[in-house]
Amino acid sequence: MSDLSPARLQVMWNRLLAVVEEQGQTLIRAAFSPIVRECGDISAGIFDAQGRMLAQAVTGTPGHINTMAEAVLTLRERFPVQNMKPGDIYMTNDPWLASGHLNDFLLMMPAFKNGKVVGFTSCTSHLVDLGGLGMGPEGSDIYDEGLLIPPCKMVDQGELNSLLMDIVRANSREPIANEGDIYALIACCEAGVTRLLGMMDEFALDDLEALATYIIDTSRKGTLDAIAELPEGTYKNMLRMDGYENELELHATLTVSKDQLLVDFDGTSGCSRKGINVPLNYATAYTVFAMRCIVGPDIPNNAGSLEPFKVTGPKGCILNAQRPVPVAMRHTLGQVTPDLVLGCLHQAVPDLVPAEGASCMFDLPMRHAPEVARDGGQEFAIEPVHNGGTGARPHADGLSATAYPSGVYGSQVEITESVAPVIMWRRELRPDSGGAGQYRGGLGQRIEMSAANDAPFIVFLSVERLKFPALGRMGGQPGAPGRIRIRGRENDIPGKGELRVEGDDYLIFETPGGGGFGAPNLRDPEALNSDLKRGLVTDIGAKAYEENA
């Protein structure tokens, strides 16, 4: 006996959404990796017996949208359902199957009811270290980047595969943290299954089919209705990016039809020799995220709401990187794909799409120089994260020093200085860095720092928009590009690679500003005066707003 009235179905849908959020929170709280703590770089989802995603946690980084949905389908095909047993858990960290680089472990667990698989739970978390060259763009192929585990059974009817755990431990600089993270992932899967079965008992469900159909159909219909409001057509955009060894072009063609948004990356530059290449699953995640910000943002992620979004790209372009190229820092370009596709969408709905922003976060892993440890100095490893400005919106200024598309938290100076021997001497907005426009781009920030103890340290850089700034729209001007330098040195420092900072060096980071929206001379004079009064725009910067500037 089961009452499947719309209100009941909706209560069950809300419950599934609550369950995945609970799973997500549990994972974040138990995680050891700073990027999980600061960005919520995890994912948790619930799937029906066919492997269709019904609910996914809204976490800090959009990098897991789609990737998890696809990965579960892949694992489900790889391991026949009839061979699954209660208590089994499957996993992989294959970047092309899971989430774009080796650090992301994806687990999947079947849920059994009356001896039958009724659904799956899945979760992903970023592990601290998988060996290889570590988190940085320096690998020349995937084998340089650490341990790759193909799809396999990690837990067999409740029994942990101890050989696998030994291998993970033996191949990491942080074996204890990795073990802790894997146990947290397992607990997260198990908790999800328990909650799912509890809900099925409570609502007297023998399977999830009727609920799945309701969720997927409702979401698909809502998404299609939103797509129907877009003018059909084909829209092209191109972004120039700094790249590593050479500059890059990212191309996108968006085709809007009645029932689909198709993005193709044809024309995009080929892969880099270093680890900034992006597997298509990850590029897809950020691309779809950006479109969903404009088209049906209120509809939860599931098989129905994601179905109308398709992303393709020629094999071997840098947004559809093929084995065995290195991919460790795939987020660097992955995070600018929203600007790429929003540039297409802007042509369809100019009044809904913001200008380009800094987009790629200034994630700045730092470690003591190798000889410091040898000489008995203070060892440390921190990963401060800071951001530039977001693009101006069609009806509002951009946000200063704010993460988009990621949901990363910026680090607090007092915490950074408490745990590592560095001093941050300045962290302030950069006046005039927001692109001028009727609506101004968000400002970047300027961060100045040095060693606290005269000991050298290393910064692992993989940031963007030092050469090519975030562009404005509708006559809005570009934001200021980012800049990295050491005081007193003639040349600026490029955005990718290892940077050695000597004990007496004074390092200056400037994060990029966002682009403006609309012609600067249309800016409300009161808004400009307020910017001047608050020092966000200087007298020199104000010239950009003059009639014939």
Added chain:
Amino acid sequence: MTSQALRLAIDIGGTFTDTVLVSGVDTILASTKTLTTHENPADGAMQGAERVMEQTGRTLSEVTGFIHGTTLATNALIERRGAVVATITTEGFRDILEIAYERRYSQYDINLEKPDLLVPRDLSLTVRERMSASGETLIPLDDASVCAMITELTASGATAVAICLLHSYANPAHERALRDAIIAKCPNVTVSISSDVSPEAREFDRLCTTVANAYIQPLMETYLDRFAQRFADDGVSCPILMMTAGGGMCTIETAARFPIRLVESGPAGGAILAARIAARAGLDEVLSFDVGGTTAKLCLIDNARPQTSRQFEIARAARFIKGSGMPVRIPVIEMIEIGAGGGSIAGVDRLGRLTVGPQSAGSEPGPVAFMRGGTDPTVTDSDITLGYIVPDTFAEGHIPLDPEGSKEALTRVIGSKLELDAVGSADGVSRIVDESMASAGRMHAVESGKDLGGRTMIAFGGNGPLHASRVARSAGVSRIVIPPNPGVGSAVGFLFAPVSFEIVRSRYSMLNTLDAAAINTLFDQMIAEARAVVAQGAGDAPTLTQRTAFMRYNGQGHEIEIDLPDRALTLDDIAPLTAAFEEEYRKQFSRPVPGMKIEILNWAVRVATPDGDIPRVPPAPNLNTIKATDTRPITCDVDGTLKQAAFVARDSLAPGDHVQGPALITEPQTTTLVSADFSVRVDGAGNLILIQDQKGDTE
């Protein structure tokens, strides 16, 4: 507490001012609700006080204890009615407020606006100085920059100043020198310094807290002064103690120094009441459930201690989204608050999904049934349509209800879109809002590393008893307690709060290389400071001291609170503290991570007067099942069929009486719905105890 003690509690809320008069430990002599008088809140308070005195034939001069809580501080922050504040930070860090955590609170909302943090950039001043993380002076406080800053400050028109220099929690010397310099030059400016208000690491949170404190300080000083004077003029001779967000009481003087600690004192009173009930009934694991017209507040209470936290967000954006408000770091009773109450508005979104809240019709225009101009169906309209609110007994007949209006609105807004009749629509609204309250509770439990199942719910507030059994079922809770006077629960709770003060201070340490001497010195200072504050309110009464450390594995973001012994630490404590941390970690995450280093950032001390003896609930006589003579038709919330519910006045029930669900137990300020799968009995203290003991889906 002697038998001649006569104590008065006044809780000034947004709509009502609740007043309770108690003799001895907990004998309630009278309680009343008066309308809050926003122009001068002391008027409404005086009205309430006069009314309970009149009812009992006592006078204000007989009062031996007076506890006051107010939403004035919270409202001033929400409604932006505070002082013009300037901030002073370390040179190079002018934008701490604006940069914040560099984060958007809503992932998909590209049009969001960040919270207004009260101080614009042109009022953000800096001075040249710098401390290191360990409190050493890197750059001395520069006199020339102080002079220049004071010139700017004078010109700015600011009437209050928030000073937050980097690492001042480790060494407050520069902040104090700066405060003295400003007071000397600008005597009319009030100054809050972060090392006093919130001496914790994390510059953004500390500055926000200091700004919020400075923002309401002039207003609260004036208010407290006038309030005390008003009651002193009318004969009150005992000191007035203020209820704090942390669930303790402090003196008027402390409140005027740290007015930020007064926010959310009303809800804290509710949690204190629930904790008291838990202690009396010997309940170890409790969920308190306080539902009013606009919001529901849930709090976890273990071993009769409400869960506490050190941070709180003020004025969250409309949807109660985490991160959309202004964070303050003060000791608070930890609660989850969601936009779901009697006035919450129901609708259908463009996907055809039923939605409830967070918008609320409030008391003006209120639910459709109130006939005050409301046209949107609310949770209360659904409850009327389902038969749970009986018009002729609602609010003692003071507010006439129009049930047909409720039905029409539900059919028009919901039924027409979802092909449901009025009752079907009301049932849907009820299911959605009850599930969202239950799910908020579950999520809150998960975030605290706890579970809801097996807990007892203690429900109060105007709508708590009405929704308790429905929410309990969704949350997997099968036992509910409804205390007497559930409508004025917060004010009653004030009377059980201790005089207390808590200080949290940051000092980064690794547990395995703990500098015990330095930590002991830190604790000695903190304890002396807290004791001095408590002594102002408690005189030389005995106090208890609780020391705690907030520990985490190196690399993790989540801290776990570990109790420390109330004595100096030695290196021998490292092993047992490691074990205590790992045990608590195991409870929350199922297994510890042996070998991982443990770090401590914050140390806390709480000094409080002891609770005294808490009388246990006297045993009730044997169960006496009552077959109600009066019934009302309701739509059963278990299976949706029409049923006859027993209709019983609460004051007609005696300890031991037992009624099978479905039943409606009515009293002047609220109704308790006993669902068909529950039964209710009255315990020896007059609490209603609801137990889920049957299937409920058959007649």
